[in-house]
Amino acid sequence: MLEQHLAALPILLPLIAAPIVLLVGRSSLAWMVATLVSGFATIAAWQLLITCLASGSLSYAVGGWMAPWGIELRIDAANAFVLLAVTAISTLVLIYSKDSVAKEIESDKHLLFYTAHMLCLAGLSGILVTGDAFNLFVFLEISSLATYTLVSLASDRRCLTAAFRYLVMGTIGATFILIGVGMLYMKTGTLNMLDLSVRINLYESSRTINTGLAFVMVGVGIKLALFPLHMWLPPAYTHAPSAVTAFLASTATKVAVYVMIRFIFTIFGADHVFNDMGMDLILMVLAVVAIFKCSYMATVQNNVKTVLAFSSVAQIGYMVLGIALVSAAGLMAGLIHIFNHALMKGALFMAVGAVFYRVGSVNLQDFRGLGKHMPWTMAGFTLAGLSIIGVPLTVGFISKWYLVSAALDQGNWLVAVLVLLGSLLAVVYIGRILEAAYFQKLPEGTDPEQVKEVPYLMLVPMWILVIANLYFGIDTSLTTDAASAAAQWLFENSQTSVPQVMEMKP
């Protein structure tokens, strides 16, 4: 019974849980319900991934209405992989958030936090599993609205401006996507992704569809914080509560990257987007600029959360670069980096949240002397930081290896060099923080008794991510299998759709 509806579970469980969480009335109870629900969603996602790797894609008709009329949930290796990452991180962040939220969010808003988190998770899962372009927009809005709420929950009032800025930019992005999808519907009369892809290919070149593509790409570009549309991200990540930042940084933008992959490869077809429209060059240039500009920005910030936020924008550049290389290898590098970056940034933001928990602010000078007083937190931060730099035996190295070798496979030495040079900037921004933590003493007037290690509920999830950083950096079989299956599937389905159309042409 459950197995049949497995595909719907990652959306339905958190969606149903959201009002329940609000009704239970006690913060600790709400925490427990939310964590359990998120845990079940993770198990469902794991089952889905195993099923997909064994038997290809999985289709589920919502309400029994068959596609292309009804809404179809369609799960293949690509989204099952990302789904697993998102639900797993959500569970870990929830475990972590009990203490962190108690510190950072006023007590009357705790229930709101868990509710919004559940809604956000439901939205993100929905985006990942849906096979319907309009439905994707709906879930995007569910998750985005929940996100604006989450960002504005912090007790620091600056979060309100950040949330408002995020709201404005996010809504513009969502509107653009809606306009783009509307144009596709206008021309093709369908919203199902697979159906769309067949019908779009019937047109040799249609201005409406191309305009739709442009709208969608810009809209998604805002959502995934592609340079230069990233300006909403640093303030939002900086001022949001730490648990929220950890969750958003490792999931929300990744899901947006997934949306971009979906639109390019499944709906429009890689051939059309890259060869006819020349999007690969645009994306590649923007990605490289993002890597350099935002890594540089990260090196000059004072607030560590802002440092990591800019670093996130730069890392998104790596993912987009992978897509823009237009090869199965490049796409695979992008997908792997989605997963790996979620692990690194999750761990880093959790560590920063732990510092906030004890010290009360996260400017660079507040990190002084923490190496001695919060050894586990800073050791976790160090390892995850090495992973961002891309030191071997961490996941960051694996991502970089695949990205650079994908570039070299195409003879694109310039991109390979730029990727490696860009990653040197990470040495600088991570190094600054580590130097403060390990080579300086606690500032005068701080009570050493107060600055001590954080509770286990915060340390354990952080270290699970840190160990995952190392584990998946050494034993890469799971991630590479899933990512290469996903990339192959996306790339081939995107390419083979072209000859099909040739036959159908009148």
Add this chain to the structure above:
Amino acid sequence: MNLWGFVEPSQLILLAIIVPLIGGCALLAARKSPNLREAVTITTSIILFTIVLAITSNAFNGVQMQVTWVELVPGIALAFEVEPLGVLFALVASFLWIITSIYAIGYMRGHHEKNQTRFFFCFALAISSVMAICFSRNLLTLFVFYEVLTLSTYPLVTHAGTYEAKKGGRIYLGILLSTSIAFLLLAVLGTWSVAGILEFTPGGILNEVNNPLVLGVLLVLFCYGIGKAAIMPFHRWLPAAMVAPTPVSALLHAVAVVKAGVFSILKVAIYIFGIDGLKEVPTADLMLYIAAATILLSSCIAMTKDNLKARLAYSTVSQLSYIVLGALLASSVATAGATLHIVTHAVGKITLFFCAGAIMVAAHKKNISEMAGLGRTMPITMIAFAIGSLSIIGLPPFAGTWSKWFLFVGALEADKLIVLAVLTISSLLNIAYLLPIPIKAFFNSPEKNEQPWSWSQTKEAPLPSLIAIVITSIGCLVLFFYNQPFIELINLIPGVSTNTQELAP
């Protein structure tokens, strides 16, 4: 002599990597009692040396030893294999680790250093990664442990925790990490992209590639990517690393770390390009002349340095380029000379660093200008210093003679007279910056001292340090008369031979 006959030969490699790690953990557990902790360190280092000896005797008997750990990327695994070049380096590193551990006891206590447990732990970690580098079977494994070595030595460089230490550490990590990520990783990936394999193969793996541009770029990337070889202009990290405690400078920055760099370059020259293949690479000459320039320039800089450790550091930069030069000459004798230079320079330079540390502990002097007349109070140390200097210069009857000899012959064989000139001038420069130190120590005295010298005036470093100094300086002498095992090992390396073809009578 095989104490480890009961272990399967291939497992010895794993043991060599894991034993220092276990030792590291054990000494963490024994941190409460310094004596126990040091006993653990020395026991571990002796066990490691016996393991390496067992590996050596297996290598001489032609036993194949390989191990594969995990596949990092499809087609490339973390894998290890014993080959003669690695055995040679492992022998040097593991033997000198014993001596350095003994020396460090005297130095660290005499100097009242803090955080000694962290020091010995990171040291063990560094040795473990050196062992992994020695026995790595492919470029990726080499790269991985090269990075681990960089990171594990960083806490050692910044050990003092002062502003200078932090600054030195920043340069150290900055240069080594940047060059390895920007150049070496690119070179590894480039090799993977054009050759399709990364395994170290006798004769090289790039022979099929007919694009001289790619080969040329790869060679430059390898030479500069292996920043530990300290070819100019990426040599600044080595003098910067001298802020570390002297045992670190001695073992790591005269032996393990820098030799890991030149070892990697030799590996690349012999097993990736192949000695014959290297002749076809258009940039080989360019890098050869850069290495030659490094030899001369850093010798000149060494002369201007008054700080003893800084002078030794620049001397090391210069000597490392001897090895790079030997590798790039693309002649089998020169490569043999370069390989032998790993051994002879290690013994000579570690003696000099030990002496520098001893002077710092006993006389609290860092600058050469203050060392006049020191021969009266520290006669044993200064005699050892003189021996080490003569060995570095390459005068008989000391070890350095042989490696220089083979380098000269190799330069002749490759028909590069300019290299010959560089080597000669460099030997003269070595005399100019090393010998004045012991000479002034013995024959110049700051104050008129009429009394005849007696043993009661001596104020040497603590006994463990002194023992270490004596052992290594005797080593310099022994290796001149008895270097047969090393020569035999070198002749086992495919394509490398100490016998010349053309010049043989």
